[in-house]
Every structure is written in C-alpha cells, then in structure tokens.
Amino acid sequence: MKDAPYAAAESALAGEIAAAHEAGEPVEIVGGGTRRALGRPVQAARAVSTASLSGIALHEPGALTLVAGAGTPLAEVEAALAREGQRLAFEPMDHRGLLGSSGEPTLGAVAAMNNSGPRRIQAGAARDAMLGVRLIDGRGEVVSNGGRVMKNVTGYDLVKLMAGSWGTLGLLTEIAFKVLPIPEAEATVMLTGLDDARAVEALSAALGSPYDVTGAAHGEGRTLVRVEGFAAQIAHRGPALARLFSPFGKAEIVSGEASAALWRGVRDVEAFHGREGAVWRVSVKPSEGPRLVSALKAQGAFAALYDWGGGLVWLLTAEEGDAGAALIRAETRARGGHATLVRGSAATRAAVEPFEPAAPGIAALEARLRAAFDPKSILNPGRMRG
C-alpha cells in the first residue's frame, strides 16, 4: 500500500534482489527463522531478512481486512486483531514446539507456506484468506496482485500462486488478509477410546451434520469436535453433537479455555513435541487416513495423529535410513494423497525429498513458472520441490 511503514524497506530490498539477480547470487529469504529446518536446506551463500518489512499498514475491523508487512511478527498481528475482537481464522500452526526452534514467526512465512490449522475445514486455508500480495520477483521487480477487497477476479490470481510457494517465486513484502470476528464462545465435544477407523467415522458424521463444525481431530485416544459461535448457539450445537455421537459412546463437552487449549495442542502437534524421530505430514481423503496408518503400522513403527476430519495425518517414525520416505510415499500415493517431511535432520532432508515429487507434466509446468518469476533461480534455491 502507499504510505505503508515499510515502503522504503521494500524499495531497498528490491534493489538488493536486483543486484543478486545481476550477480547470479542465490539468497535465502528469512523471516523469524522458526521454520528454517523445514524443507530442503537452501543452497545460498547469504540470507535476506524480511525484518524491515514490519508493521500493520491498515486494519479496518468493519471491512474484516488487515494489510501488513511480511516481516511483521504474527504475534503482533494477532494482538492487534484481538483488540478489535478479531483473528486470522485459518489458525496458523506455531512450529517452534515441534521443530525445537526459537524466534518470532512472521506473517510472510505464514503466507509463503500456506500455513493453515484445524479450522481449515470450515474457514478455509491461509490462501483462502489472502486477498492481495506485493512481492519482489527474482529480477528485483515489485509486483502487486489482488487487493484488499473480499471479491476480486480482476486478472490472474497470483495471490494463490504465491501462497505455499515457499519464497521460490518471489519475496513477499506485503499481504492483505480477510479476518473474522472471534466468536463469543467455543466448545469441544469429546469422545474417548475409539480406534482410528471408528474415530474418523465419528468425525465424518459431525462434518456431515448441519452444526458448522470448526475442528475435527483424533489422537492419543481422544476424538475432538469443535463448535464456535454465540453462547446460545454453542449451548444448542454442543449437546446436539453429543446426541449425534451416541452410537460412538458417551461424549463429554469441554468449553472455554480448556477447549481452546485442546485445539492449540492439535494445531501445534503437541503430542509429538520432545519425542525423537522424523515427523511427516500426510494429506489424504479422510476415510483413507486410518487405512493408510494401519498399512504403515503393519510394516514399521509409526505413531499417528489426525486433523481435518482424518484427512491430515501427522506421522512420527524413526529417523533411520530414509526416515520412512519410500514406504510412506508409496502407501500415500496408492491412496491419492501426498506426504511432506516436516521434521528431520539436515542430513535426512538433504538425502530425502521433503516435498512430494511432482508428476512429469506438472513438474515441467512448475519449472516454467519458476523460470518466469525467477529466471536465475536465486530465490530460496532448492528449498521446495523442483
């Protein structure tokens, strides 16, 4: 935006990237540095920090819109939103606990990795909340796309293309988000003791109900379904879901902060914190989640957690050999899904492709797009697939 507090910083960074392009010198884009151990180690001699791109340029609570610099700490954005009773509805995961990293996660990283938590099933992903971006491409040119309004089909949607591109198409400088009100109340309807297959059946039943479920997870013997809204709505929907669950067992209703704590745990994959081993993130059809896990368990030692109604599976396995890569990829692909290595040593991440390899036609298209945005491959080279 014009007059953004980081406008001068954007120009300076564009100059820096243009010089790197000229010299053919790769750079690693670094925000808060909390997720540098995710993905392939970047092959770059130096880092470019987004710290100077910090600040909220606009927050219009009545229009549900926030525009901020990519280097703005996520905590600062969330605090500013909370003061107006609002939030980023896609519930981005904090990776520090899982990766054992420190630092402050930034807004740019949330966008660049399309970081979406449990509420993805109802409120959409980070990419769905992103209304506009500004970026510096691999030539050092500043490009703007989208805007700050909720409905916009003017030209190609490069906003989505940037979401989840891990900084390989451009250095994000500014992101406009759709934000949502924080509901008055929340409650979690909890079942215990179900096996994985039965648990996902229960989650499917809840997601097929009219109660607008905003979280559906299973792990550690607990099956959780969240509803959010006005207090009177929650008083209706919580018991209605408990009744729906009666074929699966007696449900307990947890509300308020205790409910919120449960979902922070799901979001941040808390059950795997402090446990040794490689961590994989798998996407499949929800009904295939338990089948995938039981096929894997028949062939090795795996612990599993489920989110997104069973469609997002977190796997913990020993970091030996290929850290389970070949087996996990084969079983996942057979079910039409894909797998990403989220935690592994640098050696593992250099030896194993952390991101799901692409089919040939898609790989060629992705390569052409990368060349279009970054002809000399200087932005985060090697970080993502391709």
Next chain:
Amino acid sequence: MQMPEPEARILSRKAEIVARLEAALSPGAVIHAEEEVRVYECDALTAYRCPPLAVILPSSTAEVAAALRILHEERVPVVPRGSGTSLAGGALPTADSVILGVARMNRVLETDYENRFIRVETGRTNLSVTGAVEAEGFFYAPDPSSQLACAIAGNIAMNSGGAHCLKYGVTTNNLLGVTMVTMEGEVLEIGGHALDAPGLDLLGVICGSEGQLGVVTEATLRILAKPEGARPILLGFDENEVAGACVSDIIRAGVLPVAIEFMDRPCIRACEDFAHAGYPDVEALLIVEVEGSEAEIDDQLAKIREIAARHSPREMRESRSAEESAAIWKGRKAAFGAMGQINDYMCLDGTIPVSALPLVLRRIGEMSRDFGLDVANVFHAGDGNMHPLILFDANKPGDLELCEAFGAEILKLCVEVGGCLTGEHGVGVEKRDLMEHQYSAADLEAQLRVKDAFDPRWLLNPAKVFPLHVTAGRRMAA
C-alpha cells in the same frame, strides 16, 4: 470492441481444419455451417458478436485432448465455453477461432458424502451440482445468480461468486481438483480430493484465469452439509450512509450473516413496480439473512435488530416463516428482471472496501447527473461487491457509448478507493482496456509470464483479460 485481425491462413484452411476435427471427434461434434455457428457468436454480453470459424462439442476429456492437439498444430485460437452466460464477453469468439463447448460433458463422475466431495464433468450446470447431492442433505456453496444455466466450467474460469459467499467463499475456496487439458493436448491432474495439494498452487491460478491457461474438463468440488434453516430480516433506512454503517456494525459485532444485500431507492422502486414485494418507501434497504436452528436464527436476528435500532431504521421486518422469507427475497431476486422491463441496462461488478460505500454511492449519484443516465444500485454489501445498473436506451444513437464511458468512470472510482474492476463477473473483453488502471506494467507483465508458461503460443481465449496493445508483442512472436 477492437479484436485482433483474423488470420487469413486460418480462414483459408477452414475446410481442412474442420475435416481433421471431424476425423478426431464423435459424429455430430463439429459444427461449421455459417448459420449454425452464428448461435455461438456471443455470450450474455450481447453488445458484441462475431461468429467463430467452427464450434466443437466434445464428449470426453480424451476428445478435448485430441481436438486441442490438432488446433495447436494448426495454430488456431480456441475459445472455451461453458453455457455462454458470461456478462463480460468471456466467451466472445474471433472469426478465426474455434469454440470448444463442454456442454455435452455434464455427468456426475463420483459423489462421496463420507469425504464430502463431488466430481463432475464441467459442462454440468451449477444448480444441478447441488441437485445431485441435496437429497443427502448437502449443497455446493457458490451460487451465482445465473446458477440455473451457468456451467461449472465457466464458474471455474471466472471464479464465480454469488449472494452467499460472505460465509462460504467463492469458487476457488470450494474447488479441490481439476482435470485440465493444455493447449498442446496434454491431460494434467491438478489438486485432488484433499484439502491441500503438493507443489505450487496451480489450481489457485487456473481458477479465475478466464479459460486462458487450459481447458478444465472435470472438477472435484467440496460439498457442505446444509444448515438447519435460514431466515432474513429486511431493514429500511433514510440514508445510504446509515445503511452502510449498519452493515459495518453487524459484521464487527461477530454476526456472520450468509448474505447482506443492499438496494437503493431507484432499485427499490423498480422492484416494487415489477414484483410488488411490498418494500417500504425508503432510501436504502438491506436484506440480511442468517442460518442455524430456529432458536439460533431468532437469537442472531435479535442481535441484528439491536444493532440496526442504533441507526434509526425506518423499517425492520423480520421473517417468521418460509412465506415471509420468500416475500422479502422476492423483490431482490426480481431486481435485474425489473430493470430490464423498464430499460436497457449495463450491469457493473466492481468491488470496494465496505468503508468506502457512502463515498462511492454519492459519487455515482453525481456522475449520474453529469452523464444524464440513471443508475440503480443493488449489491452484496457484506463483501463490497457492487452491481450498479446503468440505464440507457439501446435505440438511441450514442447512448450505449455514453453508458460505457459512465461505467468505466465508476470502475475507475472503485479502483481509486482501494477496490477492483470486477468482483465476480470477470474481465473478459468488457473490462480488458481498464486493466491498466488497476495494475502497473510490472504487475501485468507478471500475469503475462504465467500465460507464457501455460500457453506459449497464446492460442487460448484470445483478446480477453489484457489490453491488446499489452499482449501484441507476444501474440506476434508466438
């Protein structure tokens, strides 16, 4: 509307091209007689017409691929077409182009309630997607007002929205995967059944690319469980500004209605004359609809009444039954028909930040006086997507041109206040020449490079989205 000169080398090879297509496709899939291709000379933007070279109506992805391989080899431009309901001229042919219509591909391929998706061929109409799943209590959320006729193919090309997208999002938020055929005839599977896909978000950039990156033949769409019920409240105000402030306060208060529709006085009057919905005599009218159980709806409507009461409404009419709901919606749903009864009109589609609403409405009123053409405003207020209807007389020489100039000024105003040229209809040919008001040369160049990556010969849906002078170099070189 300026279109590229048709290429003589294509026009002169029509017979050979038609013969090759006929050999590759099922009998009856190629239309080339002059009087028959005329049916495809325009879409819902009827002011511009041009019969295509030929029309093909393939019945499968394999046929689409076979046809595109031939057309790529022959270097013939291709205009993909769903149901032809584009208001922006998104399916306007050029004389040397072949229309590729997906209308014969309308099967449901898979429904999966457990995993909440449906896979369809893209010639299927929007409403019939919901029709295929509603018996099981599900629906497909995007609901453009042309949903009875419009095809999923066009919805994906234009990233269509609808009245309910404040809560449920637009097409891109409800699309999980597609089968897309490239101009070279290669079949690509993009996305899948999961809530995220590996690699770059190709699905995100294909959706809304107006058929310029590939031909989408199959789509996997999210389906959602139907809410228990829904009911609207009608609110009338003495001033547009006050109605705008009320919208903002409702949103801030944490009520997330499924729809907030706004109508101004000229529109209310026309609807009253046409549909006799019993609307109050006010400057501005809001229809706010909420969902949930009966008790939840009562509770949310009570909150909305409380907020609205602070803005001294002239009228608050809460629906208590399905009949009353239908009565409240009757006028709004008849709005476009009503305007069509009294005049020719041009429907705009700019989006603005909700906060700019009072300013924009005031400026439109001033411009209306300057241009001497009346405007009625009806729009999705919750998300700032405006639909000003400019009234003109098509039989009066110069009136269409005047109307277009006025429309362009309104859209420039939308951009000026932080909004955009089009919220849900798409750029097509209609707003092509305004793109430089919204985007810088570098912004447009980045989009053109995406087109280069998907369609290096620039054959798909020619002359749409970008001003011709911006793409001239690429089209010549290709």
